[in-house]
Amino acid sequence: MLLWVALLLLHCSASALGGQYELCKSLVSTDDGSVWEHYACQPRAESMKDYMRIKVDPPGVTCGNPPERFCTLENPYLCSDECDASNPDLAHPPQLMQDRERNGLLTYWQTVTWRRHPEPLLANISMSWNKSLELTDDIHITFEYGRPTIMILDKSTDHGRSWQAYQYYADDCLDAFGMPAKRVRDLTPANITRVICTEQYSRWVGSKSNKNVTLEVRARFAIFAGPRLHNMDSLYTRMESMKGLRDFFTFTNLRLRLLRPALGGTYVQRDNLLKYFYAISNIEVPARCKCNLHASQCLLQDGNLQCQCEHNTTGQDCQRCKKGFKAKSWKAGSYLPAPNGTPNTCTYPARYCECYGHSNRCSYLEFLKIVTCVSCKHNTRGQNCQHCRLGYFRNTSAELDDESVCIECNCNQMGSVHDRCNGTGFCQCKDGTTGAKCDECLPGYYWKQGCYPNVCDEEMLLCQNGGTCYQNQKCACAPEFKGVLCQQSRCEAGKDCNGATAIVLLGCVLRLGWAKVDGCM
Numbered sequence: 196m197l198l199w200v201a202l203l204l205l206h207c208s209a210s211a212l213g214g215q216y217e218l219c220k221s222l223v224s225t226d227d228g229s230v231w232e233h234y235a236c237q238p239r240a241e242s243m244k245d246y247m248r249i250k251v252d253p254p255g256v257t258c259g260n261p262p263e264r265f266c267t268l269e270n271p272y273l274c275s276d277e278c279d280a281s282n283p284d285l286a287h288p289p290q291l292m293q294d295r296e297r298n299g300l301l302t303y304w305q306t307v308t309w310r311r312h313p314e315p316l317l318a319n320i321s322m323s324w325n326k327s328l329e330l331t332d333d334i335h336i337t338f339e340y341g342r343p344t345i346m347i348l349d350k351s352t353d354h355g356r357s358w359q360a361y362q363y364y365a366d367d368c369l370d371a372f373g374m375p376a377k378r379v380r381d382l383t384p385a386n387i388t389r390v391i392c393t394e395q396y397s398r399w400v401g402s403k404s405n406k407n408v409t410l411e412v413r414a415r416f417a418i419f420a421g422p423r424l425h426n427m428d429s430l431y432t433r434m435e436s437m438k439g440l441r442d443f444f445t446f447t448n449l450r451l452r453l454l455r456p457a458l459g460g461t462y463v464q465r466d467n468l469l470k471y472f473y474a475i476s477n478i479e480v481p482a483r484c485k486c487n488l489h490a491s492q493c494l495l496q497d498g499n500l501q502c503q504c505e506h507n508t509t510g511q512d513c514q515r516c517k518k519g520f521k522a523k524s525w526k527a528g529s530y531l532p533a534p535n536g537t538p539n540t541c542t543y544p545a546r547y548c549e550c551y552g553h554s555n556r557c558s559y560l561e562f563l564k565i566v567t568c569v570s571c572k573h574n575t576r577g578q579n580c581q582h583c584r585l586g587y588f589r590n591t592s593a594e595l596d597d598e599s600v601c602i603e604c605n606c607n608q609m610g611s612v613h614d615r616c617n618g619t620g621f622c623q624c625k626d627g628t629t630g631a632k633c634d635e636c637l638p639g640y641y642w643k644q645g646c647y648p649n650v651c652d653e654e655m656l657l658c659q660n661g662g663t664c665y666q667n668q669k670c671a672c673a674p675e676f677k678g679v680l681c682q683q684s685r686c687e688a689g690k691d692c693n694g695a696t697a698i699v700l701l702g703c704v705l706r707l708g709w710a711k712v713d714g715c716m
Contacts, residue, residue, distance in 0.1 A: 215427065215534055219491050219505040233506060235488040235528035235536025240331035243324065243480040244293045246500060250321045251289045251304070258307045258472070259286050265308050266470040267340050268399075268459040274469050278305055292320070292475045301476060303339045309456060309471035313463075318473055320451040322480070323355060326500040327512050330444040332481035334410040339474040341457025342408055344397050345371045351448040358450060362410050363392035366399075371454075379414040384433075387418055388443040399460035406476075412444065431530035445485055488528025488536060489513035507541035515596065516541035551596040553580035574601040588620045607634040609645040641667040650679060 219236035222229050251257055258265070259280030266274035279285040287305035294302055309316040334348070344366045349358045365371035374392040382389060396408040413424070420430040434441050456471045463471070484493030486502035490513050493502050504513035508525065516525045526539040548557040550568040553575045559566050571580035574587045583589055583601035593600045606614050606622035610633035616622045624633035627646035636646040649656060651664035658670035662681030665671050672681035 215431075216488065216530070216536060217491055219489070219538070233538040233540055235530060235538050236491040236505065237486060237488055238484045238491060238493040238502070240481055240483045243328060243482045244478055246495065247293060247322045247324055247478075247480065249289045249292060250323070252319050252321070253317075256306050256318045257287065257289060258305045263307060264469060265305075265472060266467070268457060268470055271459070271464075271467055271470045274467075287474070289320075292478050296477075301339070303474045303476035305339075305474040306453075306472045308469045309463075310468050315454065316456055316471060316473070318453045320453070320475070320478075321355070322449045322478070324447060324500060325354065327352070327445060327447055327485035328480075328482040329441070329485045330410075330412045330446070330480075330482050333412050333414075334449075334481075335477070335479040336408045336451065336475060337406045337477040338408060338457075339406065339476050340472070341399070341459065342396055342406065343453050343456055343473065344399075344458055345455040346397075346408070347452040347454065348410055349450040349452065350446040351450070352442070352446055355448045358448075360390050361446075361449075362390060364394075364397050364408060365392060366394060366397040368392035368394055379411040382415070382418065384418055387415055387437075388439055399457060412481075428533045431533065431536075435529055435531050449480065484512075486513045488530070489538070506538045515594070518594070518596070548579065550580045551575075551600075552598075553596075573598045574603070586614045586616075588616050588618055605632055607632050610634055643668070656680065 216235055216237045217239070218234055220231045220233045223232045257280075258278035262277060262279040262281070262285075264274050265276050265278060266272065267276070277285055278287055280288070287303060289304045291302040292304045296302065306316065306318050343364070346364045348361045348364070350361045351358050363372050363374060368374045368376040372392050376394045377391040378393060378395060379391070382391075416424055416430055419433045420426045424430075453473050456473055458471070484490070484500055484502055486493060486504065487508070489506045489508040490502040490504050493500050495501075499511070501511055502513045504510070506513075506528070507517050509515060509517045514525070524541050528539050529537040531537065548566045548568060550557070550571070553571045553573050554568040556569040557566050558569045565578065567578045568580045571577070573580075574584045576582050576584050581595060586604050587601040588604060590597070590600050590602045602620065604614060604616035604620060604622055606616060607628075607630075608614070610628035610630075611622040611624055613623065621631050622633045624630070625645065627637050627640035627648065629635050629637050636642050639649050639652070640646040641649055647668075649667040651658050651670050652667050656664075657680075658664050658672070659680050659682045660673060660676045662670040662672045662676065670679065670681045672678070675685050677683050677685055
């Protein structure tokens with residue numbers, strides 16, 4: 196029944212948010228014949244749980260290895276249930292958070308129990324798609340045996356390299372996060388993108404029917420589009436005019452940080468820790484592929500979602516112009532004017548001079564009979580801004596029209612001959628120096644604002660007569676010897692040196708700075 200309701204909500208969402216901008220182009224008749232008319236377009240909304248990759252950490256937090264008994268908050272002293280990873284009927288692996296419940300059989304992922312009080316039971320669930328997505332409705336996470344009393348939902352827009360909180364959840368927001376409790380309905384158009392802490396989904400209610408934890412997306416849409424999302428033009432207008440609004444609903448990864456399990460409305464009972472754990476049966480993420488309004492389809496190709504780009508655009512998110520079109524002309528499509536929007540097609544093909552978007556000026560050189568780009572930007576140079584400036588090298592992972600096509604060499608000034616590098620980023624090193632940036636020394640050399648040959652070492656150039664090698668730079672000699680390797684005696688041939696030795700030693704003791712006195716090193 197719950198699954199049917201979830202699917203119905205998703206269908207309603209897809210109808211509300213996907214009814215517009217379905218076509219990228221259509222063939223229309225004009226006085227000059229049939230021509231293509233282009234529109235802003237986007238893929239339909241769908242459940243993204245079928246495409247997500249789930250990772251759970253820390254390792255070993257999933258129950259069943261070794262087998263473990265657990266109880267429930269409803270029957271805290273009837274601990275007859277068991278989790279056993281070796282038994283398919285008793286196992287609760289992470290993939291059960293995204294499966295389709297069949298034949299009425301409830302399946303769920305479950306953690307180990309909280310056996311190490313007062314240490315907290317912590318677990319992270321990371322969801323990745325390797326694709327930019329846009330939320331179209333509420334995220335629902337269904338917990339079995341009680342919702343967490345403290346958790347955080349994070350999002351990433353750069354494939355997990357950095358994270359920011361999407362929403363905080365706690366039974367006491369001030370105590371857990373130092374934030375006042377707030378609901379989405381309390382927000383206004385001016386602060387619609389505020390990250391809030393809610394107590395709505397964390398307090399113990401003692402009812403098995405209260406399982407869902409929600410990130411309310413539809414309620415935020417409703418601030419502009421009305422309670423039933425009838426005024427979508429108003430929402431799309433705000434998407435274009437309000438800075439950061441579209442970005443708020445954009446993500447590549449999501450992460451649940453589970454910080455404290457359900458307690459059953461009481462303090463932690465140390466005598467029965469087998470009733471504290473996390474269990475999730477379903478995660479629903481209604482979203483669409485982010486294609487920058489340049490595609491109406493998004494298909495799974497080689498295991499990854501890929502926008503089927505129109506408007507002479509390309510890339511996984513249709514984020515740049517196709518080769519042969521000026522990169523400077525790329526722009527995301529616009530929802531305005533309703534109902535078809537503006538496609539912002541890449542329509543400027545390369546003609547007599549292609550500067551790959553690094554210059555918008557060309558000049559004809561009469562004496563060479565050529566057209567050349569002028570004032571190349573982004574550290575490029577050349578007739579077509581196709582080469583990198585001295586001190587930079589080509590980024591092979593970027594297209595020629597990418598602003599980051601040239602990477603700085605960053606040669607070490609002390610170790611390199613000059614600040615230029617070859618096509619793979621390796622600098623020209625001085626004698627004794629090595630490394631891509633000339634910031635390391637070859638064997639037999641030591642670093643001191645550059646690489647210098649070892650005066651002594653522990654293998655080939657041993658200090659003589661009891662001397663010791665100091666940082667490969669000098670030999671510390673006994674008082675009666677001197678020289679680079681302590682190879683010379685301070686005493687003349689046939690002369691008693693006992694007195695001289697005593698004088699030298701006495702001088703070393705009195706000076707205290709003996710390391711600086713010739714003969715004391």
